Amino acid sequence: MKRVGLFIPCYVDQLYPQVGVAVLELLKRFDVVAEFPAAQTCCGQPMANTGCDNEAQPLAEKFLQVFQDYDHVVCPSGSCVAMVRHHYDAYLSGRPGFDQLKAKTFEVCEYLTDVLKIETVHGKFPHRVGLHQSCHGLRELGLASSSEMVTQSFSKVQNLLQGLTGIELVELSRTDECCGFGGTFAVNEEAVSCMMGNDRIRDHLDAGAEVLTGVDMSCLMHLEGLIRRQKKNLRVMHVAEILIAGERAGR
């Protein structure tokens, strides 16, 4: 039996516990019992993306220590996984267990698709859904083909969602434009960040979405913040929440 460590990003832990619960239950449906190591805190991405290496370094070290004994590490956030896989080299290169850590840390949809080899999730979710492609999941983890590149078109997340009966994935006019969260960018460049977010929301609403989903709760927190303030009629759910809700309704 593989030991699977659940990596719940700090803001998900504090603000979106239901997303962590959804991931745990979703994994259980596929006979994976994940453990949540309680010593974990944050991967250090906010510090790293601000350029504060000295502040990110100890968090990367802590992360390695917490997760090194697991066979797999699964996380409901593309950008946190991208942090470990693509940006930890600056802090942990050469450390025992680091290469393995990079190779065994997965975003949850990636884990279902690439490790558990699940093609789709069966169930029922009769709603019009807009899929927001979070940038780091898209361009750093390769969860889907990005619109700039001339490559075969694919989307791991879409494949998983499409198995749900009744789901309608709406067509956006800009398929993978950034929502403007960008970590500290959201407050550093508040005006541009919010305009980007509002434009994304408009695109989803124009396409007739009832639910806006994505693999990164941070993007969704930013979009949900704008939606709540403007009292727009658009529900925000993490992909794992949709998959587990659909799976439950389908049984």
Place this chain on the structure above:
Amino acid sequence: MNHPRQAGQYVADQERAHWHDNVIWFMREKRDQAVKVIPEWEELRELGSQIKGHTLSRLDDYLERFESQAKRLGVQIHWALDAEEHNQIVAGILQAAGARKVVKSKSMLTEECHLNQFLQERNIQVTDTDLGERIVQLRQEAPSHIITPAIHIKHEEVAELFHEHFGTDLSASDPDQLVAVARDALRRTFIEADAAITGVNFAVAETGGFVVCTNEGNVDMGTGLPRLHIACMGIEKVIPRIKDLGVFLRLLARSATGQPITVYTSHFHGPAAGGELHLVIVDNGRSELLQKPKFNKSLNCIRCGACMNTCPVYRRSGGHSYGYTIPGPIGSVLGPSRNMKEFSSLPYASSLCGSCTAVCPVKIDLHHQLLEWRKEIVSAGVLPWTKRFAMKVASLVLRNTWLYCTSGRIFRMMLRRLPRVLVYHRLNLWGRQRDFPRIPDTSFREWYAQRNHEQQK
């Protein structure tokens, strides 16, 4: 220079910011259509990147080879260490020839060196002949985009400008009418010009020839009549062989404007009969940049502007918000290499979405370089202390699991209990336009611990 402030002002005019975003997005869409019909596009990008990488690794050799080949063709070569020397050389050549009126085609290098101002102070009249550049010149502004310099100006505003300068009808704001007015005015300027200044898109070491790409034919119009032609290029413009040119012409036109090739690709192999051709080869910080392994890939840049067109920040904040000659992601990488302190806000003017890296025809890892610049800015102590302090505190809290959990609990309790005015105050930038999510009673870890406890019972 403060990007968030400038950008905030631009975004405040929502109607204009949306218009700008849509106009530029249209260029990105045209680019997409033009590259998707080339099945080998990704290979072509790789090839372009490798040719540039190879050339930059032997730049001195290729520049010398280019120099000797160009001299054989009768080109007079000048080397300039910096902008000042470049301007002096150009002014010197013009003054020696007694040239008073100069027509100039688009060249970001001469913008970078502020050549126009330098020449005008010496009583030499410079007319920009690229329509967009002519418009920004008349408005006494800098270009806001490297391919479409006047993209930030609406037709109606151009009509007002032309009305003021050429006495044309204010209502003549149709693009065709505006082009006709500009063409009429420029034709006379071309005829009267004593000299032409052009940029250089590619200089071929093998042949000593160079190429300038335009869509308006203004390079040929400008260089056709005067006997003096001065071309200005940065040292990174050299490519090894004539057959490499095909790679870059395809990459450039499709990435820039979505055209299979620019309307005019003008090749120069020595001076016209009886004329003089001078080429000023400029360093201006490039060889210093070449020595920085983390950043020297930015010298791959062929100035196509695709990173600007795809950048969600550039499209909404406008080119002038960057305060540097070259805006957008590539400008945010090049600006700090010129002056880190002055341009320290530029690497942060990005959500690090990575679209620029994916669109770049010569595969510059733009968003990674932006991140690297942030690290440089922090280690040089240039980031404002408030931001550094916030990161220090956050890191201290997050290093200690107990402290993190306790802070999280207090934070959630405060958000739940404090009156709205105390949460959404002036200093809360997150909350200016955004609400916090509905604050849960327990964190995930509290739920998990409780569940495990119950299961064990």
